[in-house]
Amino acid sequence: MKKIIITGSHLKREFFIWLLSFIAAIILNIYAIVNYETSWVELYSQIGYVVMISIMLYIASWGIRGFFLLVKNLISKRDEK
């Protein structure tokens, strides 16, 4: 059985990606407040939704990264041949 080793740098990278997702969700919330002319209180009152959106973006990033990894692997296998 192949061992999967999660290193400190892996964790740091994942945390950084989630942080980017969180910042993107905050920007989305700010855009919504401006666009729908609602209260700035929602910056923190809707933090639960912001966190949920950040997790969804983070999960979406797995899909995107997986896709690029797949393409990268296919290209490298073709070059080996």
Add this chain to the structure above:
Amino acid sequence: MFNQVLKYKIYMQDKFQSRRDFLKKMALTGSMVTLAASPWLNAFGQTSMVGQNPSERVRLAVIGTGSRGKQLMRFLLELKTTSNIDVVALCDVYDPHLQGAAKMCNEQNITPVLYNNYTDLLTKEKVDGVIIATPLHQHAHIAVDCMKEGIHVFCEKSMARTMDDTKAMYEAHISSGRILHIGHQRLFNPVYLEGMKRIHNGDIGQLGQLRAYWHRNNDWRRPVPDNSVEMERFINWRLYKEYSAGLLTELMSHQIQVANWALQKTPISVTGTGSIVFWKDGREVNDNVALIYSYDDGTQFIYDSMTSNKKYGLEEQIMGHKGTIEFETNRYFTETPPAAPGIIQLINDMESGFFGKAMIGGASWMPETAATYNGEPIIEDTDFYDSALQLEGFASYIRAGKAPEALTREGYNASIWTLLGEAAIETGEKLTLPEKYRI
């Protein structure tokens, strides 16, 4: 069975608030203005303690000790100390009811004198007031005889079986100067008091329509001992026209009172229809009714009641151009509800962009269904029994020797217009109130 009784007792204790508890809470929540806005609550709203002297004790008798009579007695027995009330006599022509009520008193170490005939009670007992909870057709002659004897009367709604009897009760009240308090407990209900204050202040704008309904899904029958034919009409008096107008006098009379109270006027006409559509079991009263009451400013009160479906239950909806009040569920809805948070609107718009909207009946038509909006409570604290509060009110009026006239007029107008509604259904005509019944 024992568990059920125990649970009921605990429930009663949890929900029971005396006038003083209730007033304390109202003061804390800044709702004393609500009390001041209701003329019949001036005497009731005084925060001073009720005197405990025997001379200040209110001596009451209960005439009619069936299910409603016993319910009122439970409150009286709860109030006996805080409101200095004494239940000194009970009267009922049906012995099982009388003995059941006597047992309730005995459990509280009270031994009222028992009567089968109310005239004996009036002759032998010196009481300050009576609670009348007999079948409807007996209200008038008992109430009139009591008031003629100088006794104050609390009478369950509806006032009487006929319009003439209703007027006779009112005239006896005027000529004797005795209190005639009709059991419309919503007049003492803090949800209604606060809601009515908002309506009368114009908070929900101009009223256009009022709607009310009371839907049940049962046959409304009570078990008759030994299935005796003789006892059928006696026990199930609500089902026979000689004694009751059925859904109208038993249920609607409460709700037309709320409509009149909200509009601060009485209707100018009524039209209606009704039928026995489901319970074809020998009953004479309709099991479904629909009526429209019109007021002089064009407002309509639209009413329906039935006993073969209970999905919608019970409600009074007061609809103004700025908002709606639904009393039974303690809800206030503004016509301009606060917008959803921006982030939610954004998500909804993105969803609509992705999935589009389902069109029904053509590309440009969408069903005009109500937006999902739960409104807000009219008041927060609803731990009270309005029936208990109104009995405390009755006791305080007896001590004062008089009750606000508005209280009697509310009961009278509700009863008269209920019975006129019955006549409108019977005749199939749009009816106005004959001049002789105006007060």
